[in-house]
Amino acid sequence: MDSSSANRRNPIARRRILRRELAVRGAVSVAELSDILGASAATIRRDLDALAREGVLERAHGGAAARNLRPAEEALAVRERKDIEEKQSIAHAAAGLLKSGDTVFMNDGSTIMAVARELAVAEVELFVVTSAVNVAHLLAENSRLTVCLLGGFVRRSSLATSGTFAETMLEQFNADVALLSSDGFSLSEGLSYANADDASVSRKMALRAKRCVALVTSPKFEWNARLTGVPIGEVDDLVTDAVPAGLHEELAEAAISVIEAPAMRAGQAA
Amino acid sequence: MDSSSANRRNPIARRRILRRELAVRGAVSVAELSDILGASAATIRRDLDALAREGVLERAHGGAAARNLRPAEEALAVRERKDIEEKQSIAHAAAGLLKSGDTVFMNDGSTIMAVARELAVAEVELFVVTSAVNVAHLLAENSRLTVCLLGGFVRRSSLATSGTFAETMLEQFNADVALLSSDGFSLSEGLSYANADDASVSRKMALRAKRCVALVTSPKFEWNARLTGVPIGEVDDLVTDAVPAGLHEELAEAAISVIEAPAMRAGQAA
DNA sequence: AATATTTTGATCAACAGTGATTGATTTCGA
DNA sequence: TCGAAATCAATCACTGTTGATCAAAATATT
DSSP states (O other): HHHHHHOOOHHHHHHHHHHHHHHHSEEEHHHHHHHTTTOOOOHHHHHHHHHHHHEEEEEEEEEEEEEEOOOOOOOOOHHHEEEHHHHHHHHHHHHOOOOOEEEEEESSHHHHHHHHHHHSOOOOOEEESSSSSHHHHHTOOOOOOOEEEEEEEETTTOOOOEEEHHHHTTTOOEEEEEEEOOSSEEEEEEEEEEHHHHHHHHHHHTTTTEEEEEEEEEGBBBBOOSEEEEEEGGGOOOESSSOOOOHHHHHHTOOOEEEOOOOOSSSOOO | OOOHHHOOOOOHHHHHHHHHHHHHSEEEHOOOHHHHHHHHHHHHHHHHHHHHHHEEEEEEEEEEEEESSSOOOHHHHHHHHHTHHHHHHHHHHHHTOOOOOOOEEOSSHHHHHHHHHHHSSOOOEEEEEEEEEHHHHHHHTOOEEEEEEOOOEEEEETTTTSSSHHHHTTTOOOOEEEEEOOOOEEEEEEEEESSSSHHHHHHHHHTTEEEEEEEGGGBBOOOOSHHHEEGGGGGOOEEESSOTTTTHHHHHHTTTTEEEOOOOSOOOOO
16 A cells, blocks of 8 residues: 555665565565566566665565664674684784783673684683673683683673673782773774773773783774773783884884784685 | 464575574474475475575484584583473473563573573563573673673583672672572472582572572473572472472472473474 | 666576475384 | 384476566656
């Protein structure tokens, strides 16, 4: 009724109806749509292909299905996929800094998750304190590692715990190393975060660890996220895939030792 | 209703329903799916094979089992698969006891994980406090649920947190309902556990909740595990697939209300 | 008004998804 | 351990879908 009245209309209107129809029904067939919208199958197919390119839906033989990855899951999945190579080499280098017996803080984020994957196959024995549920989930399966998970509310977007519980608990630990990722990094603001909980937990980790190692992928350089978490003075080491030109000297002045681990696209050394 | 309306449709929609079915039930048979989805067994088999290649599930003769569990920890996976139908119907019944706004304690174990799967697709809004990392991991993705994870050491065998941290934290909550699984159940010893941490956390949950609901699969009846966790007096409700003959009266005397949710092997009501 | 650009619908050969059939394989109960 | 029943992989024919191409129509541009 509603839809048929808007038949013979322009592409934008048609696609809007199409999207709504898809949202309501979850999945639609080309034939149905052609019927509802009064357009030929060819047109519908073109629409669907376009919307698929936009990522709104998933094409299938005979029709399409709405993309309902849960928002959180999708966001995480996308983040996981970004700059994978860079994150992996950073993670590998960072894991190399740890030695058996160390107590390690790890906050959350896709770079940290990459470190966790490294640790899962490494041979060091560690005591790991983390706020990331997925990191704990992965590492707890390993007998070489003792995993302590900070308690508190689990945030949907990042699957990390936060809040008073987490911070109070954190205050009872003293770590050798804190491995910290962030949303932004600059010499003026240090490690910055889009989320207040992340910022707060990360700062506390930095303060309570002897050595603070920042894991920063190159796109994050010279970018300040909303909140400053760890001031630059707290940072001892910086692990990154590539340091922007001109930053080397300033980092040296700030007494930050830099470990460069360039991403290896194809081949890689053992 | 939900599934049948989207029947005879495109592959993606079908596979999505299939995945959801799998997520909720933990395991599915080709015959059931063929019935539910209105597709031939050949098609279902092709779907399952495809999803198995994606690593979503594990193929088996006659059906498939969910595999959202980590690749490791075989023991957990095995326990997960034991008495699946019983656990599912218990989980379904237990989930039905909860109403929006409730604060719920959940300990850990495969039965509890089954409840989590139910809650993931249910429509209640809850505040969930749990010691199980995998439960938190699953539920945190859901916007209807606020998840609070107890902190502390993550045990490898069960992927649950325990220790002083967890217990101290637990003491700050007051719940409406505690959903508790156990390793053994008897009228003399109540809920018993093989692990001291489990016993201790569960007891504390029972004490701090207005209503204590025990989830017990029938093989656990009249079996006392090493440690008593929750004394029988604390138990208000018992959800189980089948109560052994003769136990009904004694349970009534102990003022425990029994909810029997027999396992459904093949057909199931919508 | 004339022309360029985009959108649309029709046609058709190639193709993918489905269900049925078959004979091999596995599972389960006796 | 054996045999019956269920499940499987492989194959085939059928149907509906696809993408490409092209001409007509609608729309925008000059």
